[in-house]
Amino acid sequence: MSFGDPNNPYGPPPQGQPGGYGTPQGQPGYGYPQGGQPGQPGYGYPQQPAYPGGPGGGFPTEMPGLLQTARVLLFIVGAVQVIGGLLLAFGGAFIKDASSVAEDSGADLGDDNPFGSVGDLGTAAAGVLVVFALVCLALAVLSIMLGVKFSNGAQGVRITTIVYGAIGGLIGLLGLLGGLGQGAAGTILFYVLWVAISGIWIAAMVTEDGRAWFNRPRY
Template structure:
């Protein structure tokens, strides 16, 4: 046997055809990478990258203010309840001493008015707490209600300011400025683009 015989087991091995590069090896320039084709990057839904995933800072401020307003309203409601009970007790004592008279009737009427104020203020406190809780997962109804609530609060503050300015009351002016600030911030948080995007975010 000669070394030129292709069947010679002692001869050099025949040349092997070039093999394609395996997985995991560096790719040659101009050769597309092996494996699955690459997908283009795109958001999961239209405008998905623009949707906030955490509550905006102005919304958090509005929520804190709603809780503060609720606390003040609860205190005011309890004060009116105590006032109604006190007036009623005094009226009953007057009836026991002097019998049924015009003053006792006026007292009972005043106690009833104080009770109505107490229930109204406590109802507003419940609304404030509900809005604060629902800001995290509520829809457009919560947004509109909070916006109107803030505007009305700012208007009440404006009326208090006009009254306090006429009387020259510094405490009334400070109270009016606080109510106007709270109401304005709550309304602004609902009107701002970040607030609108928060309420329009997708929910799963």
């Protein structure tokens, strides 16, 4: 047999077949796995979706630090609002009882007073305090609920927090200007803290991490 015979089992394989001299360099032969492009998964492997909206093209799996700070501040403010609401309610009840006792004892406000009696004045003052108490308690519920919803809330929680912080910051600025005009150090300190807290709430919601956290998919 001749080595040039294509049917010769001892001769070299024909060109173009695996292992032959005609096989292009760098190309695997038939039956070998084909190499994909760098950075891409091979055929048959599940591809991971790249969700936009977060650092690196993905969503955060844990609540960012600034959001955690804003959440803690919401809980603290909510607790203070609960205490303030209860104190206002007790104050209204105390004024109501005190005015009733004063009226029974014959106390008189005089003819020039717009209120008919001490009892009427006490009732009006108690009503004002009760209204403020209800407002404080309602805001406390809002603050606490927003903090709770940070875990699984969506865009509604984020937008509500931004609006809440903006209104609170505006009220804080107005109070701060009034305190500066009066020179009251305690009032100034209170409103400075309130403006700072409102700013943290807004900043936590508008940062990239904050947007990504509330945009993340929920399964």
